[in-house]
Amino acid sequence: MNMTSKKEGQPLVSIKGLSKSFGSHKVLRNIDLDVHEGEVVALLGSSGSGKTTLLRCINLLEMPDHGEIEIGGNAIFKCSGEGQSRSSISQKQVNALRSRVGMVFQHFNLFPHMSVLGNVMEGPRTVLKEDAGKNRERALDYLAKVGMSEFADRRPDRLSGGQKQRVSIARALNMCPKVMLFDEPTSALDPELVGEVLETMMTLAKEGMTMIVVTHELGFALEVADRVVFLNEGCVEADGPPSDVLLHPDNERVQSFVNRFHATAELMRPLLQES
Amino acid sequence: MKVKISQHMFNVLAAFVVLCVASVQSAFAADPNTVLDRIRGSGELRVPVMVGEEPGYIRDRDTGEWGGFYMEWANEIADLLGVKAVPVETTWGNLAADFQAKKIDIAFGLNPNPKRGLVVDYLSVPLFTDAWAIVTKPGFDKKSWSALNDPSVKLVVQKGGTMQVVAEALTPKAEMIVVEERPLGVLEMQAGRADAMVLAIFDAVQVAKQIDGEIILPTPMLLNPATIGLAREEGNEGYENWLTNWVNQQRALGLAQGKLHKAFEEHGIDLSMLPPEFSF
């Protein structure tokens, strides 16, 4: 799956009219979303708004019902409308796509039967069939990048939540993805551990990684995201720069959502501006 | 246009059909030599053998080879047929299934049993005759079937064997203990939970030797004919006939009886407790 052949200005990830139901419950209704290379997009919304489902559709961990998804100019999912047959890509192509899209999960999902280094090396080893030497070198680099070098030979169960999440970021990075998807990366962490993970993510963003982040951290959204997309009951309610969407919302639902977090956001801002 | 078939025409047609069917059937009627030919063609006479049946079947403990008077008869028959007797190990309980599954060609020492007779053909002449006896601890004094038919008597029999049928028929009032295997019956005697064990005379002499018990042939003496069984299949008439002739010859010449006497003597078993009028 070639992700670099695209026209100038064409989005890296392009989603049109995406819909998904679980049984009779419509989770995504006609979602449109474009993400350009180097952009950091924060997906916000209350629980059940469909943001996690949307994220999981991008790497086809969930199979949408209809709509179009293009990544790097290649159509990976296309199903024109109600009752139409789906023209999806083969499983082999799906796997190839996933190897170019990194994902970080809320509950880390590290492989407990491997060491930290083993976890980071697993992707390239098994999926890309890469030579062990090169793989290991790069893996150690990424571990250093996330600040976890000294834990290389430890087992995941000995780590704190924040440490585990940083390892899982290194694991995803070692595949050299073009896009990184984050599914509420800090929601399962104790508050004092959130900062280390957010810092790592900020570094990534600064380096130009294309990131789509489902999060509740409004501070992160304000400070790091280029765009905020607000979802409510499967629809996009707002899509724009964070300062517009969050600080001057023109939408009642966004307003009430923000109000709940406003106090926290105010507190976070000075802390973030310092770093 | 309606066609009337005259009665005459109909008769001719019917006769024609009957003739056709008859000729087809006779073409399929089995040749009585079928089974004999098959056995001779295969070069093997497959004989069931089992442990715990000495001296009928004796397995050499070290070499694993099979002997005993049943095996000797099998070898003689195989020789006459120009084939080799091949032992196939099994158990009494599995014999009918072995026949059905065509794993064996012949079986020795079977008591004609109507149920088993539904799948097995028995020769109508006995190869030898033994008698029903009981093994008891010394001092037991009931010597007739009527004396044994008493609620105070505890008899042990082997499950599924003809001895169970005999006991249920002749001594229904006695208390019956049914065991899976002969050694378990011996245990019941040793534990004092049974007064006597019903066994065919051959087996009785074995058991008596082991537990220093006594053998009594309850009166009136009940004979137990043992014969040869073969699979019920089409075309076994020749085989059955031939075996019947062989048995008759063995008995007429006293060969069968002699073989049994010899086997028991060699096995160290004293046959003197048998009444003088008894003969195998």
Add this chain to the structure above:
Amino acid sequence: MFDWSVITQNTDLILKGLLITLYYTVVTTVLGLAIGLIIALAQLTRISAIHWSGRLFVEFFRNVPLLVWLLWSYYALPIFLGINISKQLAGILALSLYGAAYYAEILRAGIQSLDKGQSDAARALGMSTGQAMQRIILPQAFRRMIPPLAGQTIIQMKNTTLLSVITVPDLLYQAGYISSFTYRPMEVYTAIGVVFLIILIPSNYLARKLETHNS
């Protein structure tokens, strides 16, 4: 009262029986695990036909007594299908398939007990189902299944005693054989019981060690 000489004089027969019992235990356990894994995976697919074939297999073999399967393998195949089968093969067939049905359920439950996140992470990296199974799912599932698998294997070993019914010379057959010419079943069956204990208690201990070492 007890005459233990019947044991000491026949240790060679007991040892022969033990070797046969161990042989069948090992062979049918290995085959049972392999077949059981296939059946377990079959039950986990979404393809209806394969899924239901797996279910049927398990229901069939778990709900019919092993003795019946054994006699079926040895006798019914020749009677109904004209396939003549040796008692060794019949024994291996019946015991392996019977064990497989139980192993399949243990394996399936073990695989399903894994956190779905593991499979998500594996797939998100781009692994195929086969790779995810081999590298991530099965290694973890096996570790947690060691206790029930060990338990089932002990049952397998006890199940092999049924082979004596079709005169395969295992421990129990030898027990019957020795009883038949010594007329001392008490001593003989006690000795057999002791042999089972000697084999199974250390095996159980090993299995526990394996379990704690891996968790």
